[in-house]
Amino acid sequence: MDGKGKERHADDLFKEFKETSITEFFRKNKTHLGYSGSIRSLTTVIHEMVTNSLDACEEAGIQPDISVAIKKLGNDHYLIRSEDNGPGIPIRHISGVFGKMLAGTKFHRNIQLRGQQGIGVAGVTLFSQITTGKPIKIKTSTGKGKVNEIALMIDIAKNKADILSNNEYSQYWRGTEIECELKGVNFTLREQGPFEYLRRTAIANPHAKITFTDPEGRRTIFERSTEKVPKPPVEIKPHPKGTEVDDLVNMAKITDGRKVSSFLTSTFSRMSNAKVKEIQKIINEGDAPFDLNKSPKKLTWAECEQIINAIKEIKFLAPPTEGLQPIGEEQIRKAILNILDPEFEAILTRNPTAHSGGVPFQVEVAIAYGGQAGRNIGDGTKVEIMRFANRTPLLFDSGACAITKSVNSVEWKRYGIKDFDNSPTTILINVVSTYIPYTSAGKQSIADDEDIMKEIRMALMEVGRKYQIFYSRQKRDMEKEVRKQILMRYSTELAAGLANITGKKEEEILKKLNTLVLEKLKLEDELDTLEEDEEEEIEDDSGIKDPEEGMVSGAENGT
Ligand SMILES: Nc1ncnc2c1ncn2[C@@H]1O[C@H](COP(=O)(O)OP(=O)(O)OP(=O)(O)O)[C@@H](O)[C@H]1O
Ligand SMILES: [Mg+2]
Structure with a gap:
């Protein structure tokens, strides 16, 4: 006892040892999902709904038409409705989408989409449920003549959906509508509120039409400014340089490939037969050589480590980028x-x-x-x-x-x-x-x-x-204007003096002097333009291009 008080046995302490579900974790740590503060929480809900609608439309090749409406029900109590004309959600997946965390169609793919975790909208269900005790309501259809209206909550301990009602009826319509109540949230027109969020979404997604109805009933329509639907995002295979030993071990377990060599070429981008030969050569020169014709299922951790180390030493072409979709x-x-x-x-x-x-x-x-x-x-x-x-x-x-x-x-x-x-x-x-x-x-x-x-x-x-060129041009124009005015003033005085001395007409002298001034300024202008062109050319030459651009080298990216 050593005077330290009564000690407890480990068995006693471990009576408290319990597993928890991911949903339970986020229930207690909702700030990780963006649910902190009344303003942010509301924007987060809208963000999750709208990003899903945009992703779904993009993948389905549909021009998005999205509506969001916020209605005030009480002091910090609101009703949120979002609607899209997307592909809809097959009935068998509704529970997984809205009632289960870490479930979705995106997190296992190398694809440019807004969602990547499979948590977002289940997080909305959770937040709505823990602030109001009410279910989330979903109406969805894939356009085949059946519509489902479902109310569900999450069984938090099991991280699965608890369907409270499912009303199925016949109607030809396609899309997804979500309705939920939230408490502890607040609507603001300020920068971090839903209006600004949607305005910026419209800027970055000019192919989408977004309609917003605020709690005052004011409706804003952000019309699409292009009819062009972005190309559906394409998956990009992982690049060898971004792969860790653990990734390779896991990929090797699930591959259908019969040989490590074909597994490597079919799994990774930029992995040609020639690159596989280079890997084999490095492995052969090492302490524990093995043949890349063996089955991937039989690869050991140490062998995967050897492959990854070999990859670090080899140069590969930079990853393919056709799948990236900038705004333009x-x-x-x-x-x-x-x-x-x-x-x-x-x-x-x-x-x-x-x-x-x-x-x-x-x-x-x-x-x-x-x-x-x-x-x-x-x-x-x-x-x-x-x-x-x-x-x-x-x-x-x-x-x-x-x-x-x-x-x-x-x-x-x-x-x-x-x-x-x-x-x-x-x-x-x-x-x-x-x-x-x-x-x-x-x-x-x-x-x-x-x-x-x-x-x-x-x-x-x-x-x-580019701004600097604009700025110096603007500064020079201003200085030129001042000089012009001074010269013109002098020429007026000079014309009067010369007329006195020579007895010639003041007006004619002034006209000639002014022409001289303007010609001089014009000449200066032309010289300036020449200089500017040279400056721009020099800038292009001295550019900031990375000499390694286009290649991903072992030394730079190996770690
Ligand atoms: N409006 C919608 N239309 C069609 N499918 C949807 C819609 N909303 C969600 N989904 C489907 O539900 C899945 C889960 O959505 P969720 O927001 O939870 O995760 P995510 O978008 O994959 O990733 P993240 O957690 O990063 O948002 C999506 O992957 C998508 O397949
Ligand atoms: Mg999402």
Whole structure:
């Protein structure tokens, strides 16, 4: 006892040992899903519904027509309805979609979609149920003549749906409608509220029509600005450089391939027979050689480790990127001119590249200055940073986000924006990828990935230089105007003096002098333009291209 009080036996302590379900975990830790604070919780619910509708429409090749309505029922009590014209949900999957966490059609695929975890909408069911005790209501149909209206809750301990009612009837209609009640939430028109969320969603998804009805009954329609439906996202096979030993062990277990060699070429992108031979050569030179013609099912952990180590030493082509879907320069320009009407704008889409060794991603940025750009804060303007990931607005956790950090790491003074934080500037950044490394399941900020931050910074520096050219041109134009006025004033005085001395007509002398002044200024203009062209050419030459671009080398990405 040693005077430390009564000790307890491990058997006694382990009486408390229990398993818990993932749903139970998120019930207790709902902030991980974005349910913290009354404003954020409401926006999160809408975000989960709308991202699912957009994903479903995109995969089905349907032009999205989405409506969201919020009705106030009490002090912090609201009714939310969302509707889409998407492909609908087959009846046998409704329980899995709305009543089970970690269930969905996306998390196991290398595909650019907004959802990736299989938690989102079950999180809505959970949040609605734990704040109101009420079920979520779903109406859905795949368009084959049967409609189902279902009310369900989650059996939290079992992480499965508890269907309370299912009303099936005949009707030709296609889509999904969701209705739920929430308590402890609040509607705001401010930047982090549903209106701004949907406005930004419309900017990044110009192919979607989005209708919003706010609690006052005001209806806003964000019309689509293009009839072009984005190509359905395509799956991109994993790149060898992004694979860990544990991934390979698991893939080898489930493959149908009979030989390790064919398993490797069919599982990974950029893995040709020649690359398999290179791997074999490195393995043969090692301490424990083995044949890549063996069955993948018989691969040991140590052998998988050897394969991964060999992959690190070999160069592979960068991952294929056909599956990435940026918003596009033309669409961003349209949106920016339409909403911000700026004095200057520059938009840039970088070439796709890879993060974490093998996950394809692409960055697009836009900068707008003047006009309605920036955030209006009563007596002044502040810089506005619009963050997007896979065309989904990120409104929260901005301080922790790689996008914000990248913007803040740029020395804007160098590009002529002196007081950047208080300038009328809007910066839009969209990162698209088959896998976005979010900082949490709430998916509101991107983790500090070096490759992603580097690409964002490069893009910002390029648009910064464009701004600088605009700024120096504007400054020069102003200086020229002042010089013109001074010269004109002198020529008036000079004309009067010369007329006196020579006895010639003052008006004619003045006319000639003014012509001289204008010719001189015109000559200067032409010289300036020449210089500017040269400057731009030099910039193109000195670009910021990575000499390794297009290749993923072992040294850089091996870890
Ligand atoms: N409106 C909808 N129309 C068609 N299918 C849908 C709709 N909403 C959800 N689904 C299906 O339900 C699944 C689960 O949705 P959920 O939001 O829980 O996860 P997710 O979108 O896959 O990933 P995340 O957790 O990142 O949102 C989706 O993968 C999709 O297959
Ligand atoms: Mg989702």
